[in-house]
Amino acid sequence: SQQGEEDPQALSIQEGENxxxxxxxxxxxxxxxxxxxxxGRGLVHLILIRSNEREKHSGRLxxxxxxxxxxxSLLITASRAADTASYFCATPGAxxxxxxxxxxxxxxxx
Amino acid sequence: xxGVTQSPTHxxxxxxxxxxxxxxxxxxxxxxxxxxxxxxxxxxxxxxYYREEENxxxxxxxxxxxxxxPNYSSELNVNALELDDSALYLCASSGExxxxxxxxxxxxxxLTVV
Numbered sequence: 001s002q003q004g005e006e007d008p009q010a011l012s013i014q015e016g017e018n019x020x021x022x023x024x025x026x027x028x029x030x031x032x033x034x035x036x037x038x039x040g041r042g043l044v045h046l047i048l049i050r051s052n053e054r055e056k057h058s059g060r061l062x063x064x065x066x067x068x069x070x071x072x073s074l075l076i077t078a079s080r081a082a083d084t085a086s087y088f089c090a091t092p093g094a095x096x097x098x099x100x101x102x103x104x105x106x107x108x109x110x
Numbered sequence: 111x112x113g114v115t116q117s118p119t120h121x122x123x124x125x126x127x128x129x130x131x132x133x134x135x136x137x138x139x140x141x142x143x144x145x146x147x148x149x150x151x152x153x154x155x156x157x158x159y160y161r162e163e164e165n166x167x168x169x170x171x172x173x174x175x176x177x178x179x180p181n182y183s184s185e186l187n188v189n190a191l192e193l194d195d196s197a198l199y200l201c202a203s204s205g206e207x208x209x210x211x212x213x214x215x216x217x218x219x220x221l222t223v224v
Contacts, residue, residue, distance in 0.1 A: 042215040097155040097158055
């Protein structure tokens with residue numbers, strides 16, 4: 001079963017705009033991770049935020065975490081066509097397995 | 111650029127056959143996990159190996175089995191293939207610092223069962 005749910009399921013924006021996607025999860029966590037997947041290929045680790053952190057930045061990415069609401073958001077600023085991909089949040093479950101959400105499909109129009 | 115290599119990239123098998131997928135972990139990583147990703151879904155955890163021992167298993171039947179070798183490379187074996195086994199199979203490796211740096215995924219093997 002999926003731990004998290006991403007919202008929206010799909011998002012279409014113009015190049016240069018910002019993209020925000022949200023993730024909700026169900027159980028207590030010690031960290032939350034975001035991954036990108038290009039068209040059915042492997043996942044690329046984007047950013048990890050620990051449970052004691054509220055916000056983290058990496059280049060054009062900004063991640064927030066609200067453990068009281070069991071939710072996280074990923075903001076991509078100044079989007080580019082190359083950002084077109086599916087984005088997944090994931091949380092570590094028992095034995096450190098990753099439990100993934102259902103993903104947000106982002107399309108950035110040139 | 112990923113340090114995890116999976117082979118083959120694509121595979122077509124017939125229902126009832128057996129398949130072996132291979133994964134070469136990133137150097138220095140002692141943990142490997144396998145995931146199944148059906149079309150349009152998030153990856154589902156199959157099992158994890160740590161220092162050649164199974165270290166956790168998801169909700170998959172026993173016909174899904176694995177091995178991890180001393181060089182930390184790994185295999186996923188699936189017996190008696192079913193049509194629903196058609197999916198992208200992903201291998202991910204991690205070190206002791208997985209809670210700081212996450213996992214490194216391979217590009218996957220696309221398995222089609224006909």
